[in-house]
Amino acid sequence: MIIDTGAITLFSAATVVVHALGIAHAAHAVMNVRSSQGAIAWGISLVTFPWLAIPLYWILGRTKFHGYAEALRLVYAQHHKLARQTYNDIAKFQVPLSNKIATLQPLAETFTGVPFTSGNAAELLIDGKRTYKAMLSAIAIATNYILLQSYIVNDDQAGHEFKEALIAKAQQGVNIYFLYDEIGSNKLSRSYLQSLRKSGIQVSAFHTTKGKGNRFQLNFRNHRKILVVDGEIAFVGGLNIGDEYLGKNPRLSPWRDTHMKLQGPTVQSLQASFLQDWYWATRQLLDVNWQIKPNRELNQSAFVLPTGPADRLKACNLFFVNAINEAQNRLWIATPYFVPDDATLTALKLASMRGVDVRILLPNRPDHLFVYLCSFSYYSEMEAFGIKLYRYKHGFMHQKIILIDDDMAGVGTVNLDNRSFFLNFEVMGFVAAPQFVTSVERMLKDDLAVSVAVDFSDYKRKPLWFKLAVRISRLLMPLL
DSSP, X not given: OOOOHHHHHHHXXXXXXXXXXXXXXXXXXXXXXXXXXXXXXXXXXXXXXXXXXXXXXXXXXXXXXXXXXXXXHHHHHHTHHHHHHHHHHHHTTBOOOOGGGTTHHHHHHXXXXXXXXXXXXXXXXXXXXXXXXXXXXXXXXXXXXXXXXXXXXXXXXXXXXXXXXXXXXHHTTOEEEEEEOTTTTTTOOHHHHHHHHHTTOEEEEOOTTOSTTOTTOTTOEEOOOEEEETTTEEEEESOOBSGGGGTOOTTTOSEEOEEEEEESHHHHHHHHHHHHHHHHHHOOOOOOOOOOOOOTTTOEEEEEEEEOTTOSSOHHHHHHHHHHHHOSSEEEEEOSOEEOOHHHHHHHHHHHHTTOEEEEEEESSOSSHHHHHHHHTTHHHHHHTTOEEEEXXXXXXXXXXXXXXXXXXXXXXXXXXXXXXXXXEEEEEEEEOHHHHHHHHHHHHHHHHTEEEOOTHHHHTSOHHHHHHHHHHHHHGGGO
């Protein structure tokens, strides 16, 4: 038998090079990965299994989105007078918050440059049918422009209805800008987009991999769902565009979700969030209406928090942790995915120890198995600290809600997980107004009525294979 020594030598050399690259990547992970657990997990994987771990690290390892903030700084420098005037106009509506949540005001200004403002009107929209009706009605009355952004857009009956509504307005001369996430909307047909473009609608993907250094970064998502009409009406919340959000997916039906409609200064904040994403995707600066139209009748205090992996500070995580710390009597959270980081988990535990009624509402049905399994890994900690978990039984629950005492409620796109806190572009609307808070309280009470309180002992009776899957999902969590 003749042994090809040249091939062996080449393979040996390649092995040495790959392992050396693994060590170099491990050093990079130790220096740059957000959490110590993640750095350890990546470091061990890269040194031990470099052939597999290096490509995965290129795709999943980065937590900072490059180029976005730099692009916005450049356009801000070019149009600083308009930007400053817009922020000053919004700041005129600054409103003091109650003592219980007063610490959120400086955070709001630090993270966005915009405070909680008065002159807003927030309307809670429960589930897809009511939300789509309100959104389509707003589109129908547009006279100047429409800004529509969604993480997922499906080419189905619901998607067709939105497409036809947009085309009809485009034919009337309304300027329309349609932004979608190419990963979330990976099943969206080319013909759907072409029909929009042929009607004069400007369409763009967010382009997550755009820019130097982002080419392999498939781990980022633009998870925002925003509709702005004429700079006067805006919508934000958990609903994407598709039939499943109307409960037409038998496996996940009925679909439970929440959106909200806004008027007042918060519309300009949502508009600014869209324009920033649009500029990143297209390098176009749109001409829009910045004139604030306050709602003097309801005059609610509200704030919009757009966050993402390009932030200088971890705004989403920091704001939520501080909000949790402010709770004195009640903290109710509804989230489809529960994979909290250590800081959020600690804040929840401390809130319960202070005597706060901490309730976390999760779906009983999974749509993503990994995060569903991971949520079970927190059962023992929840039980030890008296935190109440509920599983929603009436279909699949996708809403993202936080309710703090009788003082503030938040509706938006943020899940209580690492992806929303650190990797996704997200947006939340927070309303500090009794009428809106009461409506959210009533909604959550209805949801809890069709939910079951988790019996933590049930997990202890689960088979070994299930517990093993749960632990593996928890161990892999820092890598994502």
